[in-house]
Amino acid sequence: MTLTAQTRTDAAAGPDQAPWWRQAAVYQIYPRSFADSNGDGLGDIPGVTSRADYLAELGVDAVWLSPFYPSELADGGYDVADYRDVDPRLGTLDDFDAMVAALHGRGIRVVVDIVPNHTSDQHAWFQEALAAGRGSAARERYIFREGSGPGGSEPPADWESVFGGPAWERVADGQWYFHNFATEQPDLNWDHPEVRADFVRTLRFWSDRGVDGFRIDVAHMLTKDLTEPLPSRAELDALPFDGKHPLIDRDDVHEIYAEWRRVFNEYDPPRTAVAEAWVDASRIPLYARPESLGQAFNFDLLQADFDAGEFRRVVTDNLVLAAASGSSSTWVLSNHDVVRHATRYGLPALGPDERGRDAVKQGSLWLHSGGLEPQLDREAGLRRARAASMFLLALPGSAYLYQGEELGLHEVAEIPAAERQDPTFYRTAGEEIGRDGCRVPLPWTAEGRSHGFGADGSHLPQPGWFAQYAVDEQERHPDSVLELYRAALRLRAELQTGERLEWVETGRDDVLRFRRPNGWEVVTNFGTEPFALPAGEVVLASGAAVAGVVPGESTVWIRGAHARV
Numbered sequence: 001m002t003l004t005a006q007t008r009t010d011a012a013a014g015p016d017q018a019p020w021w022r023q024a025a026v027y028q029i030y031p032r033s034f035a036d037s038n039g040d041g042l043g044d045i046p047g048v049t050s051r052a053d054y055l056a057e058l059g060v061d062a063v064w065l066s067p068f069y070p071s072e073l074a075d076g077g078y079d080v081a082d083y084r085d086v087d088p089r090l091g092t093l094d095d096f097d098a099m100v101a102a103l104h105g106r107g108i109r110v111v112v113d114i115v116p117n118h119t120s121d122q123h124a125w126f127q128e129a130l131a132a133g134r135g136s137a138a139r140e141r142y143i144f145r146e147g148s149g150p151g152g153s154e155p156p157a158d159w160e161s162v163f164g165g166p167a168w169e170r171v172a173d174g175q176w177y178f179h180n181f182a183t184e185q186p187d188l189n190w191d192h193p194e195v196r197a198d199f200v201r202t203l204r205f206w207s208d209r210g211v212d213g214f215r216i217d218v219a220h221m222l223t224k225d226l227t228e229p230l231p232s233r234a235e236l237d238a239l240p241f242d243g244k245h246p247l248i249d250r251d252d253v254h255e256i257y258a259e260w261r262r263v264f265n266e267y268d269p270p271r272t273a274v275a276e277a278w279v280d281a282s283r284i285p286l287y288a289r290p291e292s293l294g295q296a297f298n299f300d301l302l303q304a305d306f307d308a309g310e311f312r313r314v315v316t317d318n319l320v321l322a323a324a325s326g327s328s329s330t331w332v333l334s335n336h337d338v339v340r341h342a343t344r345y346g347l348p349a350l351g352p353d354e355r356g357r358d359a360v361k362q363g364s365l366w367l368h369s370g371g372l373e374p375q376l377d378r379e380a381g382l383r384r385a386r387a388a389s390m391f392l393l394a395l396p397g398s399a400y401l402y403q404g405e406e407l408g409l410h411e412v413a414e415i416p417a418a419e420r421q422d423p424t425f426y427r428t429a430g431e432e433i434g435r436d437g438c439r440v441p442l443p444w445t446a447e448g449r450s451h452g453f454g455a456d457g458s459h460l461p462q463p464g465w466f467a468q469y470a471v472d473e474q475e476r477h478p479d480s481v482l483e484l485y486r487a488a489l490r491l492r493a494e495l496q497t498g499e500r501l502e503w504v505e506t507g508r509d510d511v512l513r514f515r516r517p518n519g520w521e522v523v524t525n526f527g528t529e530p531f532a533l534p535a536g537e538v539v540l541a542s543g544a545a546v547a548g549v550v551p552g553e554s555t556v557w558i559r560g561a562h563a564r565v
């Protein structure tokens with residue numbers, strides 16, 4: 001598959017230049033909530049194709065599609081029943097090929113999500129394992145054990161799943177299987193050669209269809225040491241994450257990625273991959289190095305408060321780590337697992353306890369367990385989000401954006417319990433509100449059925465206030481969030497010439513200023529007092545323009561302040 005309009009990529013930069021992904025702006029699509037072409041309430045693949053012009057106009061280099069595979073939707077599609085097909089409700093493989101062609105034709109790369117830790121319980125392998133019974137070869141592909149206690153009626157261990165509730169489930173013949181996530185997501189046994197071979201086949205299947213890269217779901221959880229006796233939950237929780245933990249971030253997982261890297265490198269250009277690995281920062285380079293997946297998400301910014309000191313520390317540390325790994329850094333403020341950043345920044349800041357080890361272990365669910373009112377200050381949240389996003393888009397490395405953040409969308413808190421979908425909500429009896437609030441279908445139009453998403457309804461209900469965030473509404477306003485993102489993404493082509501950043505001291509704890517290799521400067525004022533504007537031409541401002549200053553809670557990009565550094 002060739003790209004016909006590579007304006008922002010390696011082909012345009014010449015063969016000796018950095019690969020396309022090193023400083024790409026990657027837009028995450030949650031397919032069931034993006035655009036619904038057939039009016040059944042679920043977004044679909046032709047819906048993505050129909051919005052290819054929107055994505056091109058936005059100016060992103062790539063899209064990453066969350067799972068669109070056949071699934072019973074026990075976990076928003078992260079319970080995959082067939083890794084090499086499209087959910088019939090979302091389209092066909094032909095639709096997928098047409099989407100890839102439409103995106104490539106506009107110079108936009110395509111990254112798909114691979115979910116290797118677990119399958120759906122509807123996957124043919126798991127169904128076979130259930131039917132074949134204890135001791136069968138089919139059960140070897142998963143993690144089955146006898147129970148403990150009288151007659152094996154207790155689980156093999158008292159472990160808790162990431163989504164709450166027990167991590168072991170009993171099947172009809174009395175054996176138990178392990179699931180890190182929902183009951184419908186049995187963990188695979190990565191010691192099994194068939195499991196390894198099948199995922200290589202899947203990577204080739206999508207690579208052969210022209211997919212440019214892969215996002216690897218919970219890349220740090222695949223391998224396990226389940227030597228008996230199994231540790232108790234308390235013992236497990238006390239163990240360090242040092243590469244030998246029985247369940248998380250084990251050193252032996254990297255054998256898998258070394259093999260995958262050989263597969264990626266069979267292609268021209270080599271396929272890329274980004275690890276979703278919620279691990280200690282010091283261990284991120286293991287996933288990000290070129291012999292492994294090549295890049296890894298860094299979720300530190302996403303977990304930081306809107307605070308100059310925190311942002312500076314995160315950026316400094318992660319640039320060092322990225323350099324150590326031979327990769328480029330990644331930056332994320334929102335995704336389908338967390339409360340949208342416009343909302344996070346409008347809520348009282350979280351204490352360190354709420355962002356501790358459990359948060360990292362769970363990988364997402366560390367935010368709010370209740371509704372958002374009355375504490376939410378929508379305007380302040382959005383103002384800070386605009387400033388933080390413009391800070392992020394000016395950093396060296398890849399920017400991962402989540403659908404709807406370019407509209408400044410807030411979290412939708414008012415989803416009735418009966419319409420919630422996230423398994424966390426059910427598995428914690430509502431104690432964790434779950435992630436549905438950031439997955440509500442996008443508003444494309446202020447008026448019209450489901451705000452232009454599709455026909456009459458949408459699989460998660462849209463609130464009335466979505467109208468003011470709609471794409472067509474924002475296109476009418478030059479100072480809208482959408483126009484700000486478009487301008488920033490256009491300017492990134494000029495900004496991302498090198499991967500360095502140099503801090504310039506500001507004399508204030510609440511103002512950050514840095515310089516990029518093209519000589520541009522970026523100033524973010526995290527405080528409320530205006531900061532004197534440095535010399536040069538302001539090419540972008542996240543807030544209202546005020547002569548001579550960077551207003552509170554805003555970011556400006558300044559061209560021509562200095563010679564190249």
Ligand code: NOJ
Pocket residue numbers: 075078079115181217218276336337363
């Ligand atoms: C991480 C994904 O981002 C999340 O949405 C999913 O629930 C879990 N992995 C399990 O696949």
